[in-house]
Amino acid sequence: MIDLRSDTVTKPTPGMLKAMIEADVGDDVFSEDPTANAFEKRMAELFGMEAGLFVPSGTMSNQLCLNVLTRPGDEVIIDETGHVFNYESGAAAHLSSIQLRPLKGNHGKLTPELIKTAIRSKNDWDPHTRVIAIENTTNKGGGAVYTREELLAVSNLATENGFYLHLDGARIWNAMAATGIEPEFFGSIADTLSICFSKGLGAPVGSMMLAGGDVIRRARRMRKMWGGGMRQIGLLAAAAEYAVDHHQKMLEDDHRRAKRFAEAVSEHPSFNIDPETVETNIVLFGVIEGTADEALQTFSEAGIGMVPFGPKTIRATFHFQVDDEDLDKVLKALDNF
Template sequence: MIDLRSDTLTRPTAAMRAAIAAAEVGDEQRGEDPTVNALLRRVCELTGKEAALFLPGGTMANNIAVAVHARSGEAVLAHHDAHLIRSESAGPVVLARVLIDALDGADGHFTPEDVTRRAARGTLYEPRTALLCVEQTHNFAGGTIWPLHELQAVTDAARDAGLAIHMDGARLLNAVVAAGTPASDYCALVDSVWLCFTKGLGAPIGAVLAGDADFIERARALKHMVGGALRQAGIAAAACVYALDHHVERLAEDHAHARRLADGLLELGLDVHTPDPQTNMVFFSADHGDFLGALERRGVRIGPVGDRLRAVTHLDVDTSDIDHAIAVVGDVLSSAPEGAHGQRYEYG
């Protein structure tokens, strides 16, 4: 099965499994796990941040960051297609009791003027805006990258409005590899950032949230509150350290595979929404009533995202897999019954 539903479907390589098995461990909650501590130092060096915190996953990282930066009853600005809004089960609303104010804009981006216009000082009727959230890369916009100069402009506007700034950096290293911009340059513009190790980096578990020491101290308390404290977490952190050593530069292969896939789908006459993918995602539409089922019966899985389809390249997919997937899509399209109609897809 060639599984293109998400880069979260990667499996640890044999070498990563060996690193997991050999990990030196201790009690993470007490700060005594040497492998976790080594990972945190690596992420601080990578992002230029003072302190960091190991977490089971990225949704917890986003929710904790919002709760640290914004008080109950305050407002948070984010793009309307942000993962924070679309895929985190209202976590910031439940945990932090904040209002999420959605910004519009193409490619998952918005302008400095949008930030300035929507940032509120707070009145009897309107909550004070406390935080701006940006996403790098932007998932539901197609793995798009915030160029450094555009990110600088919107964060400058946020600073002028008195907002804290948080970056959902789930796929930050995809942006780093694709754009050639160091992670620390992006992260210097924000107060907090987290990295996911379970997507293109191929680890089975783990995210790291980074910021200044005071932010991480408050985040650690919230981590404990929501049940995120861990024990011998070095077995997970070892996979993340291995990924930083071996799986970052190879993200360029995923990006090349996405471009190859997009070209192939275009040649088949499909409506490709990301004809020149910036990173590892290809969004497209197919006018076939049972397109996903027909693909899966032929050994290819592609994921639904609203009324579009999303194919994500990753560690477990090589060039021959991409070529085979294109061929299967062509076979499915050629065998579509006359008069087949498009289907609206929802999250599955």
């Protein structure tokens, strides 16, 4: 199958497996895993943050960030398409006793003007606005990327109002590939940053929370409390580091293929999409007649996997294990409609 369901479906490459086998390991609950320690330090330096914490998933990373930034009863402003709001099982309410304030942004992106409409007063009966949580690139927003200016504007608003800024950078690598923004910029605007190695980079497991040293110390304790204290994780850190070193450069090809697919879809009478909205590796497109499920069935019969993102919307996500030959087959499958 040509698997465009997600960029999380990639399998470890022989080079990655070799890096895992050769990793020097130790017990990370004792902070003794040399590979994980060095990787955390390297990523923190890369993104201009004081410290890093390797965690099993982007969900745990996002939730740790929100947990350490908030107190019960606080509110987090977020786009209504945000992963934290839609796909983390209500964890913010359960784990941190906080509520989320979803706003209708543009392709998953928030602006200062929009955020201002949601800032609470300081009355006893108001939840306290504490965090602005943004996603870059957006997932349910269709892979949209913030520009440097847009990020600065949101960050300035957060600073002016004494709010924290959390950046869900599950696909920060795609954002950097698309914009050329240097990694340390993200550390300069966000209080907490979550990055993933298991999306387009292709590691089997692993995300990292990046923040100030004190924040990471508190998150480390919370990670243990939530059952995320792991032992010889150098195996996983080595896979993640291999992905950073070897797979990052392939993201631009994913973006090129996604764009090519979007252009072909836009020319097809059965679908609608504005290819200009496709900025990275995610393609969201509409089905004009019938349902997404029916169209997915036709793709499936041609050996192509995609996922529904609403009754009449489909998501196709490109990754490095879909090459140009696969893309040609996907384009040809459009003739089946």
